[in-house]
Amino acid sequence: MDAVTRIERSLDAAIALAEGPGSPPRLAAAMRYAVFPRGARIRPRLCLAVAGACGDDRPGLAESAGAAIELLHCASLVHDDLPCFDDAATRRGKPSLHRAFGEPLAVLAGDALIVLAFQIMARAATEAPGRLGPLMLTIGDSVGMPVGIVAGQGWESEPRCDLAEYQRQKTGSLFAAATAAGAAAAGAEPGAWRLLGDRLGEAYQVADDIRDAVSDEAELGKPIGQDAAHHRPSAVLQLGLPGAIARLEGLAADAAAAIPPCPGAEALRAVILLETRRLLPRSLAVQAA
Amino acid sequence: MDAVTRIERSLDAAIALAEGPGSPPRLAAAMRYAVFPRGARIRPRLCLAVAGACGDDRPGLAESAGAAIELLHCASLVHDDLPCFDDAATRRGKPSLHRAFGEPLAVLAGDALIVLAFQIMARAATEAPGRLGPLMLTIGDSVGMPVGIVAGQGWESEPRCDLAEYQRQKTGSLFAAATAAGAAAAGAEPGAWRLLGDRLGEAYQVADDIRDAVSDEAELGKPIGQDAAHHRPSAVLQLGLPGAIARLEGLAADAAAAIPPCPGAEALRAVILLETRRLLPRSLAVQAA
Numbered sequence A, B: 001m002d003a004v005t006r007i008e009r010s011l012d013a014a015i016a017l018a019e020g021p022g023s024p025p026r027l028a029a030a031m032r033y034a035v036f037p038r039g040a041r042i043r044p045r046l047c048l049a050v051a052g053a054c055g056d057d058r059p060g061l062a063e064s065a066g067a068a069i070e071l072l073h074c075a076s077l078v079h080d081d082l083p084c085f086d087d088a089a090t091r092r093g094k095p096s097l098h099r100a101f102g103e104p105l106a107v108l109a110g111d112a113l114i115v116l117a118f119q120i121m122a123r124a125a126t127e128a129p130g131r132l133g134p135l136m137l138t139i140g141d142s143v144g145m146p147v148g149i150v151a152g153q154g155w156e157s158e159p160r161c162d163l164a165e166y167q168r169q170k171t172g173s174l175f176a177a178a179t180a181a182g183a184a185a186a187g188a189e190p191g192a193w194r195l196l197g198d199r200l201g202e203a204y205q206v207a208d209d210i211r212d213a214v215s216d217e218a219e220l221g222k223p224i225g226q227d228a229a230h231h232r233p234s235a236v237l238q239l240g241l242p243g244a245i246a247r248l249e250g251l252a253a254d255a256a257a258a259i260p261p262c263p264g265a266e267a268l269r270a271v272i273l274l275e276t277r278r279l280l281p282r283s284l285a286v287q288a289a
Helices: A003-018 A025-035 A042-053 A059-080 A097-101 A103-127 A129-143 A149-157 A163-185 A190-214 A235-257 A265-278 A282-288 B003-018 B025-035 B042-053 B059-080 B097-101 B103-127 B129-143 B149-157 B163-185 B190-214 B235-257 B265-278 B282-288
Strands: none
Touching: A003 A025, A003 A042, A003 A059, A003 A103, A025 A059, A025 A097, A025 A103, A025 B149, A042 A059, A042 A163, A042 A190, A042 A265, A059 A103, A059 A129, A059 A149, A059 A163, A059 B103, A097 A103, A103 A129, A103 B059, A103 B103, A103 B129, A103 B149, A129 A149, A129 A163, A129 A190, A129 B103, A129 B129, A149 A163, A149 B025, A149 B103, A163 A190, A190 A235, A190 A265, A190 A282, A235 A265, B003 B025, B003 B042, B003 B059, B003 B103, B025 B059, B025 B097, B025 B103, B042 B059, B042 B163, B042 B190, B042 B265, B059 B103, B059 B129, B059 B149, B059 B163, B097 B103, B103 B129, B129 B149, B129 B163, B129 B190, B149 B163, B163 B190, B190 B235, B190 B265, B190 B282, B235 B265
């Protein structure tokens, strides 16, 4: 089964659990709306790629770890879109969750998706109980305080913040979770795999800045030009477009070099380089080819 | 060390983790504000009482389970108070979190408290890794979908709902988590302990309705008369005040009878009856004595 199919099945099973007997139907529908139809699924694909490189002896656990990370990512998007943050009207090419279901269900859907991530990990870990602790620590610390994605979002409410630290927390930490959790699910030591995720997170952040500057809304599925409009820091504003593209390529090379020794290192290196190339908007990808 | 001291220390250690190096200071302060000064801490006290009745051979794990449940309870209060739900101005006798810190930090503090609950359980479980899975399942399912407290809150966005089921999810499930998690932390089978928590959750809900009807705001630390104002179902509106008090006493007796066989059953029975008596507002408790 290919990685995308494994991820979609695992996410569908997770949402089916939330839709179980006794559940409030509109909240259940809001959760499904937040997770499907699929986005790029870049974090869970990364998680499965690393698990594969480490031998993937517990594929069900790796799938649940990847799905948990994607649920947490979706939860952060739903809450980031709320009126008190970005007040985004669209997401993934359709109305944002609070526009479609109202603000109360958007708050609750985010909360329920966060909890669901831990519910599915606890279920999957019955096949390898000793791996649950490292997996939960890796993923929990990458999402919560003091330096996970929620912390990163928290810096937007501070009078001053360090840009690199802000981006490392808000974006990088969930990429580091994806690589480290993939390793932990396969029984490898997760710590050695964080650097790869860190570099990919930085690359993703630069690519996001590039897409925000040069894509169109139809391709991106959400409004463009938000960085300039909200006076947010951006690699394109800072380095110019060619400089930002060069930075992205440098980070992709750093990422490929950061893969720890493992049975599938060579294949993983190829995946990493391909994935980072796919982050560019279509127009630039065609130019680059 | 008495139970209250154990709980406060464990909660302080949890918040100190969130305040660690790299954390955004205002979000960290908002989390501390949500958790201290203490409320009744009824759920973690219940968790420790059950762990004690089951032998409490891993006191650190029981304390973390109790603290995790309290963090999740505090998170639910912060989100319930948001403008899109109750828009409460006060909580525990001080301004609600969103009034004190603004709405973005209230959303994020709730999210971060949810994640923190799982972060501290993962850390505590290193002393008994095999207990982490049952503990996470018990607590995760009691908070998330399909039938945890978030699901209960979700029923408020439905056109129709079953009152008993709504209350069981919104209030009862975290009491059932407290009793079942106390057992799981001490290595006992959690399932047998849910009925006790269910009954106590019902008792607490009835007591809450009584307090909302007859307390004053100074005693309660939050506005009173909210059930009537928001047309919410209430045992007092349904049964009258004497009927509601009789119902509370019946539920306390049912709870005491639901304690499974265990070394400390007798002592636990006494705690349960004392705690349910403490749920009544001072004026009624004096009358009853």
